[in-house]
Amino acid sequence: MIAKCKLWIIGSGIVGLCVAHELVRRQVPVGIVSAHWGEERASYGNAGHIAVEQVETLADPRMLKSLPGRLFSRGGPAAFPIRDLFTWLPFGLKYIRRSTPSQFSRNSVALETLMNGALGAWQQLALNLGDSALLKTNGHYVAYESKRTAARGSEHWQNANLGMVSAEPLDINTLRLIEGSLHATLHGGVRFVGSGQVQSPPLILDRLESALQSQGVEFRTAEVKNITKDADTFKLLLRDSSAIDASAVVIAAGARSHELLKPFNLKIPLIAERGYHLEGPVAGSWDIDGPVVFEDRHVVVSRFNDRLRATSFVEFAHHRSPPDLRKWQRLNRHLEELGIPMGGPRIPWMGARPTLPDYLPALGQTRHVPGLWTAFGHQHLGLTLAPITARYLAQMICGEKTMIDLSPFSVDRF
Numbered sequence: 001m002i003a004k005c006k007l008w009i010i011g012s013g014i015v016g017l018c019v020a021h022e023l024v025r026r027q028v029p030v031g032i033v034s035a036h037w038g039e040e041r042a043s044y045g046n047a048g049h050i051a052v053e054q055v056e057t058l059a060d061p062r063m064l065k066s067l068p069g070r071l072f073s074r075g076g077p078a079a080f081p082i083r084d085l086f087t088w089l090p091f092g093l094k095y096i097r098r099s100t101p102s103q104f105s106r107n108s109v110a111l112e113t114l115m116n117g118a119l120g121a122w123q124q125l126a127l128n129l130g131d132s133a134l135l136k137t138n139g140h141y142v143a144y145e146s147k148r149t150a151a152r153g154s155e156h157w158q159n160a161n162l163g164m165v166s167a168e169p170l171d172i173n174t175l176r177l178i179e180g181s182l183h184a185t186l187h188g189g190v191r192f193v194g195s196g197q198v199q200s201p202p203l204i205l206d207r208l209e210s211a212l213q214s215q216g217v218e219f220r221t222a223e224v225k226n227i228t229k230d231a232d233t234f235k236l237l238l239r240d241s242s243a244i245d246a247s248a249v250v251i252a253a254g255a256r257s258h259e260l261l262k263p264f265n266l267k268i269p270l271i272a273e274r275g276y277h278l279e280g281p282v283a284g285s286w287d288i289d290g291p292v293v294f295e296d297r298h299v300v301v302s303r304f305n306d307r308l309r310a311t312s313f314v315e316f317a318h319h320r321s322p323p324d325l326r327k328w329q330r331l332n333r334h335l336e337e338l339g340i341p342m343g344g345p346r347i348p349w350m351g352a353r354p355t356l357p358d359y360l361p362a363l364g365q366t367r368h369v370p371g372l373w374t375a376f377g378h379q380h381l382g383l384t385l386a387p388i389t390a391r392y393l394a395q396m397i398c399g400e401k402t403m404i405d406l407s408p409f410s411v412d413r414f
Contacts, residue, residue: 183339
């Protein structure tokens with residue numbers, strides 16, 4: 001247990017902020033250091049969807065089989081830039097090895113166990129922040145533009161393992177409500193009951209930062225270049241040549257978290273699975289009460305107050321590689337063809353989801369380095385799993401018993 005000494009969290013995304021929030025509630029002195037406090041964070045630009053239905057890991061032999069049809073070059077969302085070959089190829093080989101039926105089954109059980117507490121943890125976080133309206137639990141929708149994909153998709157979702165979420169065919173009135181906001185014709189869809197959406201990802205980050213500042217949490221804007229340990233003290237070496245002493249460290253630095261573990265001879269196969277979005281003002285009718293997934297185009301559209309955000313793509317790349325302008329061009333074309341009522345200017349954004357080959361997060365203390373904790377690798381589920389991740393990690397740090405077995409998420413599995 002950490003007692004009356006400062007623990008430092010590296011990373012200011014939703015996971016790092018939630019971990020700080022839970023530790024402060026347990027009266028643990030905390031500081032947060034990050035080079036980025038704005039829109040560079042992956043949690044800033046996502047669809048805002050609390051995806052508690054995604055209880056099956058994406059390291060799935062079925063996903064592997066369908067990958068050729070999902071490639072960007074064939075109109076799909078998955079991109080593997082040639083310039084980043086030596087980044088994604090080693091990751092891909094590890095992904096293949098961890099996508100066997102037995103590992104998929106075992107890892108999905110672990111993910112579902114973690115996911116079962118996710119929505120409740122979000123509801124508690126909203127209450128702690130003093131605003132239950134930060135979270136909506138109206139569910140979300142999947143819509144199809146052809147009869148063939150509608151029939152296939154409806155059958156798939158109604159037979160899929162969705163954890164505590166249920167799926168039902170989209171009733172005609174809701175289908176027409178969505179279609180009434182578009183130029184495109186819809187031939188069916190699915191409504192998911194039990195999932196959620198945050199009021200706005202940037203708003204959540206701002207509320208957490210304000211709450212932590214009011215509790216006296218120290219914020220530092222700096223890039224951590226390296227970490228060393230001497231006896232019981234960690235030293236965070238910053239890019240500006242200064243340093244921070246810490247009694248313990250939580251690495252929640254997103255897609256660059258693995259770089260900070262290299263000094264401890266931990267080689268973690270983390271990759272940046274980059275997503276793109278366009279955002280603009282609502283310029284017409286959009287009264288749908290949850291995110292809408294246009295499955296045929298792999299596009300998610302969410303409304304945040306008076307703005308719409310459209311997200312898409314999974315680009316496996318180095319996190320420092322420049323963005324691919326073609327992704328925004330294609331996304332913009334999808335919006336035009338669908339007739340999404342998003343006005344201008346449409347602001348582009350790109351962010352890096354931190355992803356591990358088995359699509360499970362790295363959560364817990366490293367076996368060989370006491371006091372070094374990890375909370376990264378949440379892939380598409382960083383927003384969804386942030387509060388429950390924080391709860392369990394804070395319990396472990398403070399020597400409390402956790403309700404679930406967290407060993408499947410140990411970073412030492414690599």
